[in-house]
Amino acid sequence: xxxxxxxxxxxxxxxxxxxxxxxxxxxxxxxxxxxxxxxxxxxxxxxxxxxxxxxxxxxxxxxxxxxxxxxxxxxxxxxxxxxxxxxxxxxxxxxxxxxxxxxxxxxxxxxxxxxxxxxxxxxxxxxxxxxxxxxxxxxxxxxxxxxxxxxxxxxxxxxxxxxxxxxxxxxxxxxxxxxxxxxxxxxxxxxxxxxxxxxxxxxx
Ligand SMILES: [Zn+2]
Numbered sequence: 001x002x003x004x005x006x007x008x009x010x011x012x013x014x015x016x017x018x019x020x021x022x023x024x025x026x027x028x029x030x031x032x033x034x035x036x037x038x039x040x041x042x043x044x045x046x047x048x049x050x051x052x053x054x055x056x057x058x059x060x061x062x063x064x065x066x067x068x069x070x071x072x073x074x075x076x077x078x079x080x081x082x083x084x085x086x087x088x089x090x091x092x093x094x095x096x097x098x099x100x101x102x103x104x105x106x107x108x109x110x111x112x113x114x115x116x117x118x119x120x121x122x123x124x125x126x127x128x129x130x131x132x133x134x135x136x137x138x139x140x141x142x143x144x145x146x147x148x149x150x151x152x153x154x155x156x157x158x159x160x161x162x163x164x165x166x167x168x169x170x171x172x173x174x175x176x177x178x179x180x181x182x183x184x185x186x187x188x189x190x191x192x193x194x195x196x197x198x199x200x201x202x203x204x
């Protein structure tokens with residue numbers, strides 16, 4: 001079963017963190033349970049071409065890369081949920097991201113795109129490249145004024161992070177309409193799972 005991921009965060013690193021719903025609450029829900037889920041998410045994010053998406057997510061190394069990506073996601077959530085509270089990241093968290101960024105830049109190369117260049121990681125494994133793109137986006141956000149615009153949704157069961165690009169900087173919801181509905185659908189699916197006795201952990 002594939003799903004349609006939402007990209008409302010205004011930054012790839014936040015969108016990645018948002019693949020966990022209700023983070024830190026009693027009933028969190030993770031959209032990414034396998035390497036294949038990560039591949040699907042990355043394809044929908046425009047990070048992988050279809051051909052690549054079909055190739056990755058099956059090798060044994062992909063499982064290691066997937067677990068590393070999940071750890072990265074946790075780190076990003078920690079850093080940017082603190083930013084949403086106006087707090088600096090913990091020193092260890094910042095150092096961890098620093099290390100990942102250093103490693104990412106070491107393998108980055110310039111690739112021509114229209115009238116300028118962009119950084120890319122064409123020489124490495126596609127799933128690894130996905131993580132590098134996410135790390136780069138996190139660094140972009142961390143080193144820009146937009147960091148002061150990182151918010152966490154006020155929805156009761158929503159933990160989503162987003163960059164508030166509204167003029168007055170008072171946006172409180174990841175998405176006013178979708179947020180409430182999303183929680184409702186997840187509750188419904190969970191209850192349905194209980195009724196028919198199947199695992200309710202699958203899906204989102
Ligand atoms: Zn929300």
